[in-house]
Amino acid sequence: MIALLRTEFTKAARRTRTLIIALALCGLPTLIVVAIKSRGTSDRGGDHGDGLFRLASQSGLLVPAAVLSVMSGFLLIVIAGTFVGDSVAGDASWGNLRYLLMRPITRGRLLVAKATIAAVLIWAATILVALAGLVAGVTLFGAHSVTIPSIGVGGLGSFTLSEGALVTRALVGTAYVAFGFNALLGMGMLFSTLTDTPTGAIGATIGVYIVSEILDGISQLGQIRYAFPTHYLGAWESMFTENTFSRDMVAGVLVQLAYLVVFGAAAIIWFRRKDIRS
Amino acid sequence: MVDTPIISIEGLSKNFGAVTAVDDVSFEVTRGEVYGLLGPNGAGKTTILRMLMGLERPSAGTARLFGEIVTPSCAQLVRVGAMVEQAAFVPHLSGMRNLQLWWEAAGTRLRDADLDGALAIAGLDDAIHRKVRTYSQGMKQRLGFARLLLGRPELLVLDEPTNGLDPGEIREIRELIARLTAAGATVLLSSHHLSEVEQTCSHVLVINHGRLVADGTVTDLVGRAGGVYIEVDDRERARRVLSALPGVTDVRDQGDGLVVDLHTGRRADLAAALVGEGIALDTLMPTQQLEDAFLDLLAEGSAPMAATTTSAVPS
Numbered sequence: 001m002i003a004l005l006r007t008e009f010t011k012a013a014r015r016t017r018t019l020i021i022a023l024a025l026c027g028l029p030t031l032i033v034v035a036i037k038s039r040g041t042s043d044r045g046g047d048h049g050d051g052l053f054r055l056a057s058q059s060g061l062l063v064p065a066a067v068l069s070v071m072s073g074f075l076l077i078v079i080a081g082t083f084v085g086d087s088v089a090g091d092a093s094w095g096n097l098r099y100l101l102m103r104p105i106t107r108g109r110l111l112v113a114k115a116t117i118a119a120v121l122i123w124a125a126t127i128l129v130a131l132a133g134l135v136a137g138v139t140l141f142g143a144h145s146v147t148i149p150s151i152g153v154g155g156l157g158s159f160t161l162s163e164g165a166l167v168t169r170a171l172v173g174t175a176y177v178a179f180g181f182n183a184l185l186g187m188g189m190l191f192s193t194l195t196d197t198p199t200g201a202i203g204a205t206i207g208v209y210i211v212s213e214i215l216d217g218i219s220q221l222g223q224i225r226y227a228f229p230t231h232y233l234g235a236w237e238s239m240f241t242e243n244t245f246s247r248d249m250v251a252g253v254l255v256q257l258a259y260l261v262v263f264g265a266a267a268i269i270w271f272r273r274k275d276i277r278s
Numbered sequence: 279m280v281d282t283p284i285i286s287i288e289g290l291s292k293n294f295g296a297v298t299a300v301d302d303v304s305f306e307v308t309r310g311e312v313y314g315l316l317g318p319n320g321a322g323k324t325t326i327l328r329m330l331m332g333l334e335r336p337s338a339g340t341a342r343l344f345g346e347i348v349t350p351s352c353a354q355l356v357r358v359g360a361m362v363e364q365a366a367f368v369p370h371l372s373g374m375r376n377l378q379l380w381w382e383a384a385g386t387r388l389r390d391a392d393l394d395g396a397l398a399i400a401g402l403d404d405a406i407h408r409k410v411r412t413y414s415q416g417m418k419q420r421l422g423f424a425r426l427l428l429g430r431p432e433l434l435v436l437d438e439p440t441n442g443l444d445p446g447e448i449r450e451i452r453e454l455i456a457r458l459t460a461a462g463a464t465v466l467l468s469s470h471h472l473s474e475v476e477q478t479c480s481h482v483l484v485i486n487h488g489r490l491v492a493d494g495t496v497t498d499l500v501g502r503a504g505g506v507y508i509e510v511d512d513r514e515r516a517r518r519v520l521s522a523l524p525g526v527t528d529v530r531d532q533g534d535g536l537v538v539d540l541h542t543g544r545r546a547d548l549a550a551a552l553v554g555e556g557i558a559l560d561t562l563m564p565t566q567q568l569e570d571a572f573l574d575l576l577a578e579g580s581a582p583m584a585a586t587t588t589s590a591v592p593s
Contacts, residue, residue: 007383015370095366099425102331102360103384106351272350275334 004105004113011091012083012117021079025128028075029067033136036066052240056137059144061166063137064130065173065240071129072177072233077209080181083121084188085202087114088271092196092278107272115189115264122185126178130170150242159243169239176236176249183229183259184209190267196278226251229259282345284309284433284464285330289339292325292488299325301488302339307433307466307481312459314479314496315468316572322488323468327362327437330466331355343433356384359431361439365422369411373402373421376410381428391428399454400424416447423454434458436467440474452478472572484575491575499572506545509535509561510552519555520548535561 012018036057056066088111091097100110147160161169188205195201212230215221225231232252238244285307292300300322307313315323328334330341332350340347343354367376374397381391397406400420410418419439426434439455440448455478459465469475475482475496482499484492492499510516513536520529520538525547528539538548545562552559 001385003382003385007379010375010379011368011371014375091368094369095364096368098328098331098333098362099366099380100383101333101351102355102358102362103380104351104353104355105384273335276328277334 001109001113004109005116008113008117009120012087012121017082018121021082021125022128025079025125026132028071029063029129029133030136032067032070033060033063033133033140036063037140052237055146055148055240057141059146059163059166060134060137060139060141061143061163061170062146062161062240063141064133064170065237066137067129067133068126068173068177069234069237072126072180073213074210076126076129076177076181077184078206079125080118080122080184081188081206081209082202083125084115084118084185085192085200085205086198087118087189088192089195089198089201092276093198095278097278098276101276107274108268111189111193111268111271114192115185115267118188119182119185122181123178126174126181130174134170148240148243161240161243172245173236173239176252177233179253179256180233182256183263186260186263186267187229190263190270193267193271193274227255229255231255281309283307283342284344285466286342286345287326287330287339288342290326290329290336290341291338292322292329292334293337299488300329300336303485303488303490304339305483305490305493307464309432309464310462311481312455312465312467312479313481313483314475315466315483315485316470316472316475317468317485318470318576321470321485323470323485324363324437325488326485327360327435327466327468331358331360331362331435333362356386356429357431358433358435359426359428360435360437361419361422361426362435362437364415364438364442365418365425367410367418367421370409372409373400373406373413373417373424376421377425377428380425386429392430393428395430396424396427399427399457415442416444416450419443419447419451423451427458432464434463434465434467436465438469439467440469440471448474484572486576499575505564506538506540506548507532507535507561507563508538508548508552508559511558511560515555516552516557519551519557523547523551 033056036053052062052066052069056062088097091100101107143163145160145162146166147158149156149158184205187208188201191204192201209230212228216225216228216231232248232255235246235248235252238246238248283306287303287305290300290303291298303322303326315326317323325334329336330343330348332348332352332355335350342348343352344357346352346354348354367373368379371379377393377396378388382388400406400423402417402420402424405413405417410421413421436455440451443451452474455465455467459478467475467478479496481495482492483490484499508516513531516536517529520526520536525540526538530537540548545564549559549562
């Protein structure tokens with residue numbers, strides 16, 4: 001299995017596309033931080049993302065959360081969808097998949113290896129965003145504790161997060177954002193085995209998450225939204241905005257695991273039975 | 279002890295919905311022989327090879343490699359070097375990296391692959407370190423041969439190995455196959471190029487509309503078409519001698535020689551009879567080539583192709 005993982009990692013890591021994505025993931029947080037710096041601290045905040053942005057200029061230790069909040073809504077979904085959707089369909093489109101499967105490599109093992117490498121790349125991308133934000137943020141704003149305004153039962157108030165708390169919560173937030181792509185991983189692996197066209201698999205994978213986000217915004221859908229893969233994606237931000245580890249984070253983890261298990265199993269069952277014609 | 283066939287196909291069928299791509303095909307490939315799987319485009323050759331390599335599941339029947347039933351990714355595949363359709367690689371990696379990763383992916387050690395031997399056969403020199411996306415189709419095919427030779431497989435499965443190549447590259451590939459077969463490899467080669475099969479194979483399996491319509495040696499198959507053209511120093515004596523031979527149904531003049539219709543028996547028997555009677559034999563050749571036999575077989579099977587023949591005999 002280790003040899004197979006090494007093979008798949010080499011194939012993915014040596015693509016020019018992977019290098020470009022890595023550069024973009026380093027550059028964009030840096031640009032965002034520069035933009036925050038140039039805007040100053042006088043702008044009004046809006047939703048949590050904007051709120052985190054507004055507060056980010058108080059401490060570079062808050063910047064990872066701010067950039068993750070912005071980039072996990074779309075850009076990281078696109079990047080994760082690209083890694084996952086391309087994993088099997090990419091090999092199929094090159095014609096290389098049949099040559100891999102003409103060796104004594106079981107299909108289930110190959111799929112698990114490809115999913116593992118896609119997950120590694122997703123985690124690497126998420127960590128890279130957070131790290132780039134941290135470096136740029138600390139460089140421009142320094143590393144300080146932050147006092148965050150809040151609305152409680154007794155009215156307006158505030159709480160302070162120390163440097164250590166900010167780092168810990170940034171770590172947890174980064175892990176939660178990366179973990180939030182597990183549903184995408186499961187669905188993307190299935191889509192990637194269903195077609196030999198990488199763009200189709202990538203598009204379907206990203207599309208499901210985007211549609212889920214749109215539907216999640218329609219409150220009339222009621223409790224059904226709780227089962228959407230994107231419903232709990234932003235739950236981690238409450239660590240910074242409300243000083244709580246929300247129970248929604250636990251629900252989010254469970255929803256992600258459920259999607260991964262169901263769609264991952266479907267992908268393996270389908271792939272094991274599939275006629276390889278590409 | 280009976281030698282287990284390298285390949286054993288029994289009642290193999292494959293349906294795609296209402297379409298039957300392969301219909302109850304059975305044959306065996308024995309060790310050290312070179313089999314040609316011959317048929318027009320769409321006859322089912324590639325589907326048979328895909329099932330043999332575990333890429334597709336048969337609708338009915340079984341395919342065995344070295345006596346073991348083929349299942350997806352079965353252990354016997356490590357003894358097979360295969361090129362199904364065109365050689366394909368990871369385009370952004372070098373030829374060398376492609377070979378290394380492909381071999382190591384199954385957990386096999388590179389030092390067991392005889393990489394140097396495979397590279398020598400591929401003959402790509404420094405290009406082996408270039409990205410595959412810069413290769414010509416001929417270079418990819420040669421790299422494909424290097425890949426299928428990794429680990430010195432006992433069986434080579436080649437699907438249209440000269441497709442898309444220019445004449446020079448086709449010649450190189452044929453010479454390569456000849457060297458491999460001379461070294462004792464068992465080969466199953468699919469092709470719709472009759473000359474390729476005729477020049478390369480000892481046995482021929484003819485597939486048409488998914489069915490096996492002939493199975494035998496090239497000589498057997500050409501013999502089905504039945505005629506022999508001869509030129510001798512004394513035509514009248516030769517006519518009498520040949521007419522008396524068992525299996526000869528007709529002897530007639532054609533050009534400067536005679537055409538002998540042979541129902542049974544071997545061409546070598548004709549030559550022996552003539553020489554035995556002191557008749558000098560200038561020329562002896564089949565009136566028809568494999569192409570004629572092949573087209574006759576397709577016509578017998580109500581194939582859509584016209585059953586035209588190309589005679590090798592002077593008119």
